[in-house]
Amino acid sequence: MSTTLEEIARQAGVSRSTVSRVMNDHPSVDQDTRARVRSVAERLNYQPNVAARSLAAGRTNILGLVIPMGVSALFTDPYFPLLIQGISSACNANEHSVMLWLAEPEYERRMIRQVLQGGLIDGVILASALMDDPMLEAMRRRGLPFIMVGRLPTDNDISYVDVDNVNSAREMVSYLLRIGHRRVATIAGPANMIAGSDRFMGYRQALRARGVAFDPALVVEADFTEEGGYVAMQRLIPVRPDAVFVASDAMAVGALRALREAGLRVPGDIAIAGFDDIPFAARTDPPLTTVRQPIQRMGSIAAETLIDMISHPHPQPRRVILPTELVIRESSGSPVSR
Amino acid sequence: MSTTLEEIARQAGVSRSTVSRVMNDHPSVDQDTRARVRSVAERLNYQPNVAARSLAAGRTNILGLVIPMGVSALFTDPYFPLLIQGISSACNANEHSVMLWLAEPEYERRMIRQVLQGGLIDGVILASALMDDPMLEAMRRRGLPFIMVGRLPTDNDISYVDVDNVNSAREMVSYLLRIGHRRVATIAGPANMIAGSDRFMGYRQALRARGVAFDPALVVEADFTEEGGYVAMQRLIPVRPDAVFVASDAMAVGALRALREAGLRVPGDIAIAGFDDIPFAARTDPPLTTVRQPIQRMGSIAAETLIDMISHPHPQPRRVILPTELVIRESSGSPVSR
DNA sequence: TGCTATCATGGGAGCGCTCCCATGAAGAGG
DNA sequence: CCTCTTCATGGGAGCGCTCCCATGATAGCA
Numbered sequence: 001m002s003t004t005l006e007e008i009a010r011q012a013g014v015s016r017s018t019v020s021r022v023m024n025d026h027p028s029v030d031q032d033t034r035a036r037v038r039s040v041a042e043r044l045n046y047q048p049n050v051a052a053r054s055l056a057a058g059r060t061n062i063l064g065l066v067i068p069m070g071v072s073a074l075f076t077d078p079y080f081p082l083l084i085q086g087i088s089s090a091c092n093a094n095e096h097s098v099m100l101w102l103a104e105p106e107y108e109r110r111m112i113r114q115v116l117q118g119g120l121i122d123g124v125i126l127a128s129a130l131m132d133d134p135m136l137e138a139m140r141r142r143g144l145p146f147i148m149v150g151r152l153p154t155d156n157d158i159s160y161v162d163v164d165n166v167n168s169a170r171e172m173v174s175y176l177l178r179i180g181h182r183r184v185a186t187i188a189g190p191a192n193m194i195a196g197s198d199r200f201m202g203y204r205q206a207l208r209a210r211g212v213a214f215d216p217a218l219v220v221e222a223d224f225t226e227e228g229g230y231v232a233m234q235r236l237i238p239v240r241p242d243a244v245f246v247a248s249d250a251m252a253v254g255a256l257r258a259l260r261e262a263g264l265r266v267p268g269d270i271a272i273a274g275f276d277d278i279p280f281a282a283r284t285d286p287p288l289t290t291v292r293q294p295i296q297r298m299g300s301i302a303a304e305t306l307i308d309m310i311s312h313p314h315p316q317p318r319r320v321i322l323p324t325e326l327v328i329r330e331s332s333g334s335p336v337s338r
Numbered sequence: 339m340s341t342t343l344e345e346i347a348r349q350a351g352v353s354r355s356t357v358s359r360v361m362n363d364h365p366s367v368d369q370d371t372r373a374r375v376r377s378v379a380e381r382l383n384y385q386p387n388v389a390a391r392s393l394a395a396g397r398t399n400i401l402g403l404v405i406p407m408g409v410s411a412l413f414t415d416p417y418f419p420l421l422i423q424g425i426s427s428a429c430n431a432n433e434h435s436v437m438l439w440l441a442e443p444e445y446e447r448r449m450i451r452q453v454l455q456g457g458l459i460d461g462v463i464l465a466s467a468l469m470d471d472p473m474l475e476a477m478r479r480r481g482l483p484f485i486m487v488g489r490l491p492t493d494n495d496i497s498y499v500d501v502d503n504v505n506s507a508r509e510m511v512s513y514l515l516r517i518g519h520r521r522v523a524t525i526a527g528p529a530n531m532i533a534g535s536d537r538f539m540g541y542r543q544a545l546r547a548r549g550v551a552f553d554p555a556l557v558v559e560a561d562f563t564e565e566g567g568y569v570a571m572q573r574l575i576p577v578r579p580d581a582v583f584v585a586s587d588a589m590a591v592g593a594l595r596a597l598r599e600a601g602l603r604v605p606g607d608i609a610i611a612g613f614d615d616i617p618f619a620a621r622t623d624p625p626l627t628t629v630r631q632p633i634q635r636m637g638s639i640a641a642e643t644l645i646d647m648i649s650h651p652h653p654q655p656r657r658v659i660l661p662t663e664l665v666i667r668e669s670s671g672s673p674v675s676r
Numbered sequence: 677t678g679c680t681a682t683c684a685t686g687g688g689a690g691c692g693c694t695c696c697c698a699t700g701a702a703g704a705g706g
Numbered sequence: 707c708c709t710c711t712t713c714a715t716g717g718g719a720g721c722g723c724t725c726c727c728a729t730g731a732t733a734g735c736a
């Protein structure tokens with residue numbers, strides 16, 4: 001069905017090896033020969049067989065993207081679509097392909113084996129792992145290059161791309177305190193997710209820096225979903241905070257809904273700040289003050305870094321921390337208005 | 339690094355061929371031999387090399403999922419995440435893997451070649467193609483098994499999974515008319531997308547069936563995004579419809595925002611109905627009347643059907659139409675209340 | 677008992693490629 | 707003019723698997 005190296009070789013009057021060299025941009029090929037082979041390959045619409053190449057060379061130019069679905073909620077918020085877009089786009093630009101695994105718990109074992117062995121994959125991007133993800137141990141034992149999106153506090157020999165969740169959250173909460181809010185509550189993310197616990201840590205650091213006592217009554221944990229944010233806010237309303245730092249925009253949307261239903265004005269009665277700057281954050285009522293994190297760029301950089309790790313193995317882990325940005329909109333209230 | 343067939347064979351005291359038969363559940367292997375081989379394979383944690391298998395057998399057990407990103411908006415609405423989840427889950431259950439291509443126009447040519455040739459992929463799921471997608475022609479020329487999510491009106495020898503957009507839209511608009519709305523407008527999807535034009539067709543059929551004259555002033559086309567729905571609604575407000583059938587929930591969310599800003603009550607002043615039943619539709623203010631389409635199931639069925647097509651080639655195209663469901667919430671108003 | 681069907685198993689060929697080593701031609705240097 | 711290097715090229719081996727055919731062994735039947 002499809003053309004082979006041998007066929008190109010025959011038609012170009014050279015050997016299989018020479019064609020292979022041309023296809024892989026090997027230096028020592030004569031200019032004329034190269035051109036001739038190229039033109040034949042072009043004419044026959046030649047495409048190297050991925051399986052054969054991978055079998056012979058041990059590389060596939062395929063990256064695995066593993067997204068644990070234990071926290072299935074994550075797929076209703078635009079985080080993963082954006083991340084995938086970034087990864088896919090970087091892979092396209094670097095002649096790689098993306099293999100996607102949504103890690104459903106019931107298939108986890110099989111998947112781990114398939115991902116790690118079988119040689120299908122040159123490296124793995126592990127997105128948003130729980131702190132105790134079993135993939136991790138398997139990966140490092142296997143020695144397959146991999147990179148995480150989101151840092152892992154317990155391990156300091158693992159490569160990752162992340163934003164500085166602690167400092168970003170701290171800055172946001174500091175901002176809320178600075179513009180005059182006194183009782184600042186938080187709707188935190190799950191404690192077993194790094195982003196959740198880091199943002200909560202930032203919240204506490206901001207309080208401490210300003211000499212505000214930490215009050216456990218002002219903390220509710222939720223699961224990063226809209227519904228979770230809604231329920232959490234309902235529990236927070238009786239406590240009457242001035243402002244709430246919500247650890248994700250999706251939850252903030254839920255919180256706004258709870259406040260609207262309770263007849264409370266935002267930011268008049270309670271101010272709200274989120275985290276992520278999902279596209280919808282600019283269009284909530286009122287528009288959401290939030291922390292912008294470059295999700296798509298994190299995906300691109302993760303892919304690019306992994307590709308580089310594969311071609312230039314290096315014992316040290318790579319770390320990339322991308323900057324965030326406070327996006328001040330109306331939901332946090334203004335210093336003037338208070 | 340990883341164990342090979344030959345190694346298993348050696349340790350189990352049989353030949354490579356026998357091990358291969360055991361691994362592929364070939365019938366003619368002695369029970370004892372089979373058990374012995376299985377246990378050795380288990381012990382050595384054997385995983386067949388995908389590249390080698392695929393090279394020898396010509397199958398890879400990998401499905402390609404191609405999502406054209408021309409309409410990039412689609413990734414901000416939960417349609418694709420849900421679709422991907424359905425596909426991935428069916429693949430997991432059937433021992434297949436998913437290769438993801440977000441088809442950015444600038445890489446389109448390269449991608450088409452890679453997808454179609456190279457033997458990496460057993461079949462392709464093409465999601466939400468435009469009516470004139472260049473992938474299509476390439477696919478059918480190549481003869482690679484493929485299935486679309488979303489039908490294609492111009493081609494009747496292509497396999498697809500879809501909902502009946504025309505009838506679903508017709509039912510929704512009929513419902514709006516039946517409960518007493520007179521001037522029913524529509525915010526339509528893009529005319530070059532099948533779902534867009536089908537739903538618009540359903541709108542017109544419903545009017546005709548009820549003997550209501552079609553009024554072009556009551557139609558605004560948008561691009562399936564929240565922002566698009568917002569702008570479209572602003573243009574529709576001066577026309578003063580009683581109700582608006584919005585061709586997607588994402589756009590309906592935008593429409594609600596425009597109405598809120600204009601100080602109009604829903605459904606009191608203008609009733610709204612959407613399409614999709616995205617998770618957020620139940621939580622808009624007011625909750626959105628919409629058409630529920632089983633997005634995740636469409637994904638699963640597309641994958642399952644494709645897998646079946648690959649193992650049982652068959653000249654006739656397969657078609658699956660999944661049922662939709664009217665979900666009546668508050669945004670459409672009630673017959674009683676009017 | 678002899679002859680053919682059936683079954684379990686082994687071994688060779690080959691999938692399309694990359695990598696290594698061998699080869700011959702051409703250029704460099706004394 | 708001969709040897710030494712450099713460069714372009716060819717060919718063999720082999721990646722790990724599947725598939726086909728051959729081979730014994732066993733069973734079935736007259």
